[in-house]
Amino acid sequence: MNYTTQMDAAKKGIITDEMKAVAKKENIEVEILRKGVAEGKIVIPANKNHKALSPEGIGEGLKTKINVNLGISRDCPNVDVELEKVKVAIDMKAEAIMDLSSFGKTEEFRRKLIDMSPTIIGTVPVYDAVGFYDKELKDITSKEFLDVARKHAEDGVDFLTVHAGINKRTIEVFKKNERVMNIVSRGGSLLYAWMELNNKENPFYEYYDELLDICEEYDVTLSLGDSLRPGCIEDGTDAPQIEELIVLGELTKRAWERNVQVMIEGPGHIAINEIEANVLLEKKLCHNAPFYVLGPIVTDIAPGYDHITSAIGGAIAASVGADFLCYVTPAEHLRLPTLDDMKEGIIAAKIAAHAGDIGKGIPGAKDWDYDMSKARRKLDWEKMFELAIDKEKAIKYREESTPELHDSCTMCGKMCSVRNMNRVMEGKDVSILKE
Template sequence: MQQYTTQMDAAKKGIITEQMKAVAEKENLDVEVIRARVAAGTIAIPANKNHKALDAQGVGQGLRTKINVNLGVSGDLADNEMEWQKVQTAIELGAEAIMDLSNFGKTHAFRKRLIDAAPAMIGTVPVYDVVGYTGKIVNDLTYKDFLAVVEKHAKDGVDFVTIHAGLTRHTAQKVLDNPRQTNVVSRGGSVLFAWMVHTGNENPFFEHYDELLDILARYDVTLSLGDACRPGSIADATDAAQIEELITLGELTRRAWEKNVQVIIEGPGHMALNEIQANMILQKRLCHGAPFYVLGPLVTDIAPGYDHITSAIGGAIAAASGADFLCYVTPAEHLRLPDVQDVREGIIASRIAAHAADIAKGVPGARDWDNAMSRARQEVNWEKMYELAVDPKKAREYHDSSRPAQEDTCTMCGEMCAMKTMNRILSGEAGCVKL
């Protein structure tokens, strides 16, 4: 039996894996199309060999836009049970990926619980865990410490890891030479920036990139190349630091593919509407068609408390223009750690954005859901409408909170319901509409 090390290695050898079959079935595509695109790097199937509960998903060319849910404890709010409720909410609402961004204490137990139970792709940012894992302060860390944490997460079963390997000392100097409104807003990027400044050394993930790739290939972990220089305000979008890092990410992508490590590229966080499409095209060109993962982008900076909306606007445009993977943003963004309700609202907003983009991109089957909802509305079939709603619970609660005199209408139109009127007329029913 022919052996392979990673999904990409199998695809290059012409081997169709069980994960490729699962993705092909979900996407209504020929499995050979999936295999060929995994081999080319334009589709990634994050699937760690040790994640036994995984229900494999594909991210990339020609596939449905996927969404990711961030959660995890912080030093100020370390409630693992609340985080577990968020996990259950994410699974209930169909999120394809969950990232555990815990950055306080010993994170292993929660991460293992998540991997053992969750069918979603699981991601982490290992640099968040490096201090808790090693017990050292940032200034005392060595490059081996950074790599050891990556290997620990990979061995645990994480399907993809965000690594800010593109923030080189040269790129860091770009940030210093070209002042930004919000400097470096990536948590992982800021840790590496501080470490480089203190030690005078190169980014350990860039300098020891081949060792990193060997670890990821061993467990078949997908490399999500983080954008440490992503804009944290619309003023910083598409600036020298962001573009310089993106060029480096393109070079690192090719090197990863040479070692059969799958790659996802992470993209901008804040960006004016008119810059989004150009940025998507630029990323795809510079990074050789690798799947693109965006946080938002948030299209304005003035909406704290409503950033799930600013994010959904940008996410829909980004995905319609080529992005493949949306990281949700909650109403709590920029304000506090999100609670369970925040997570729910963020997921729904991102799912709407992703689906709207899939319609625009012509993803096979995307319109079928909308057509089914339209038929249910035409039939005034409330139970079917609830069933098809992106958030059935909220749809039912809204309708039931204001009961109409006639049960087959709602309190907006009552007996003047256009659907009822047209159904009566077109069926030949006699009589006039009663007001």
């Protein structure tokens, strides 16, 4: 039986190779996975032209995945530097990489990225349009925006972030509701400017059916971008954000009618007490489509530490149902991340994802923690290093401060509670002062 997309196959009862691969990784029955894909609750971003892909599933009942943002810009156009980051991100087992390139040899970088990456690859076509055509934003035509999306799909991109929800209707709501930070989405601000300069409807909204043609042909998953996401906690969960979310829910249903897979992108900067409500709203208004969040960042005061502010929000969001976390690095709001920034961002996001999986009861999520706890009780340092999410850092810290006794560390020494409890439980003496 023939099928066009993973969703089309799932609706027809077909188990694809990609479904089999994901079910094995997730340790779930493939029929459960197929049903989730058919209902739109799970996506398997897998472009037909991405030959190096090792498929991953994103959505209900699956482990929370993380995304790493990379790409060249006008100020940092070095392709080789970004490709080195790609290699490290793959080694660190990030499930997805987004190419946010906006200047220079974007096509060269994108093709090399797709050729070498087993990870899911995403892009934002509107970023690439200005450089691709070498034209000012206002002079790009609606057709040209769609043509860039087609080009990315042909190259093998697995998901496209498209800001189709910012239309004339949502702009009116935005204009009537003053914000502290206006529009902070790069794609959203570019399309808002284009619409205002040309007095036209958003081309990705007006010609959404043509966009769906492209996605159906190559089995590209649509990641519906949140143009009006809050850029500070003061703007969180406001009328423009929710109005756009309503539109994204409408666009989700239209995509599903064409068997195009959909994710919904979410905030952004959100106060910690509003995170659960935001996840609930997305799931309700967008019909349980997978939710992809940037952070969310829970306070605006920590430039240089936003990998921490986002990990706090990401862990909470994942624990209450978010499916996909976009990493944030210490360089957020400050500059393009370095390789070391990227590593810190990945570790923070992976910690958040894992903590979220424990919270929402993903089967087997706690096994890793249980094994670490057993190693700690035994004071088995080698096993602890083997299980650590960042083995190199754990070993480095241990070696920087050598304890007197191998079965302790320099924090507690002979007062180590684990060491002394082991000795007491074994009927041995506990000596603190004597040799």
